Amino acid sequence: MSELFNKSALRDTVQKYLSEAEENLKIKSVDDEQIRAEIKSLLKEKNAVLVAHYYTEDAIQELAEETGGIIADSLEMARFGANHPAETLVVAGVKFMGETAKILSPEKTILMPTLEATCSLDIGCPIDEFSAFCDQYPDRKVVVYANTSAAVKARADWVVTSSIALDVVEHLVEQGEKIIWAPDQHLGGYIQRETGADMILWDGACIVHEEFKAKGITDLKAVYPDAAVLVHPESPEAVVEVADVVGSTSQLLNASKTMTNDTFIVATDRGIFYKMKQASPDKRFIEAPTAGSGASCRSCAHCPWMALNSLEMLRDALKNNSGEIHIQEETRVKALLPLQKMLNFQAK
Numbered sequence: 001m002s003e004l005f006n007k008s009a010l011r012d013t014v015q016k017y018l019s020e021a022e023e024n025l026k027i028k029s030v031d032d033e034q035i036r037a038e039i040k041s042l043l044k045e046k047n048a049v050l051v052a053h054y055y056t057e058d059a060i061q062e063l064a065e066e067t068g069g070i071i072a073d074s075l076e077m078a079r080f081g082a083n084h085p086a087e088t089l090v091v092a093g094v095k096f097m098g099e100t101a102k103i104l105s106p107e108k109t110i111l112m113p114t115l116e117a118t119c120s121l122d123i124g125c126p127i128d129e130f131s132a133f134c135d136q137y138p139d140r141k142v143v144v145y146a147n148t149s150a151a152v153k154a155r156a157d158w159v160v161t162s163s164i165a166l167d168v169v170e171h172l173v174e175q176g177e178k179i180i181w182a183p184d185q186h187l188g189g190y191i192q193r194e195t196g197a198d199m200i201l202w203d204g205a206c207i208v209h210e211e212f213k214a215k216g217i218t219d220l221k222a223v224y225p226d227a228a229v230l231v232h233p234e235s236p237e238a239v240v241e242v243a244d245v246v247g248s249t250s251q252l253l254n255a256s257k258t259m260t261n262d263t264f265i266v267a268t269d270r271g272i273f274y275k276m277k278q279a280s281p282d283k284r285f286i287e288a289p290t291a292g293s294g295a296s297c298r299s300c301a302h303c304p305w306m307a308l309n310s311l312e313m314l315r316d317a318l319k320n321n322s323g324e325i326h327i328q329e330e331t332r333v334k335a336l337l338p339l340q341k342m343l344n345f346q347a348k
């Protein structure tokens with residue numbers, strides 16, 4: 001059956017979405033204002049700082065900015081938290097981000113709004129199976145994405161984030177190394193194509209980025225021919241192929257600031273729109289479609305685990321010291337080595 005493509009209907013849908021999103025931004029309940037005030041005073045009282053990921057809700061990102069915290073990708077979150085003098089880091093994001101903070105800053109208390117917030121990549125890479133997989137290839141360097149448990153990091157030679165993965169793998173290729181990559185198969189495939197590295201890939205995937213559809217993006221491009229397409233490399237290869245820019249969340253944010261296009265079709269979690277709109281209020285940002293042939297839309301461009309972070313839970317974590325991250329010291333010390341290697345590499 002051929003797919004019907006109706007330009008005008010698609011334009012109406014996009015317009016409706018944009019109007020709704022703008023209206024939602026204006027709504028700020030009295031309750032939220034009170035919770036925000038409580039969080040601000042608790043942060044001071046507990047000598048704590050808020051470290052938020054780009055994919056958390058706008059209200060949390062706003063609070064991080066207003067209270068001297070940071071909104072960032074996982075690499076920058078880790079670095080900021082480790083260098084900040086606060087005694088407590090409140091990490092709004094998903095569990096591996098809190099664990100990374102604890103690995104780097106064992107002397108600090110690391111709190112999270114909820115420990116239920118995980119990641120399909122982390123879940124899909126259990127340590128026992130992964131370790132047995134690595135044991136089959138003892139001659140390969142084990143490079144794991146930051147979106148993994150502390151135990152998986154402890155089994156690795158290198159930990160990387162999407163903003164530094166290409167550089168690290170290029171460096172390993174120059175040294176003649178062969179690689180085991182885990183857990184995201186799409187990001188791993190992208191790095192393999194870009195660097196020509198000899199890589200064996202674990203078959204994990206991000207349930208948000210996996211949903212983007214190349215056909216939906218090209219249909220949208222027909223409606224907005226001057227739009228630039230920004231794609232996170234956790235997306236499938238066909239989606240990466242229609243991109244004008246492929247990069248980590250920070251790299252996509254930078255592209256949205258520096259490119260002169262007035263419209264952007266963005267294939268990553270829509271949480272990033274908060275910073276994109278803030279930096280370029282006159283530009284238009286449209287979610288890359290997750291509908292179309294073969295769509296299941298489990299995520300619809302927003303991570304269900306990131307969405308678990310709420311203002312209420314953030315307040316309660318600070319109030320009750322709940323959602324604290326603990327890691328076995330032996331695991332932490334082992335996981336620190338490949339993480340520190342990444343930070344040292346980045347510093348160079």
Ligand code: SF4
Pocket residue numbers: 055094118119120121147206207208209269303304305306
């Ligand atoms: S967006 Fe994807 S990679 Fe990021 S936390 Fe959610 S499931 Fe994991």
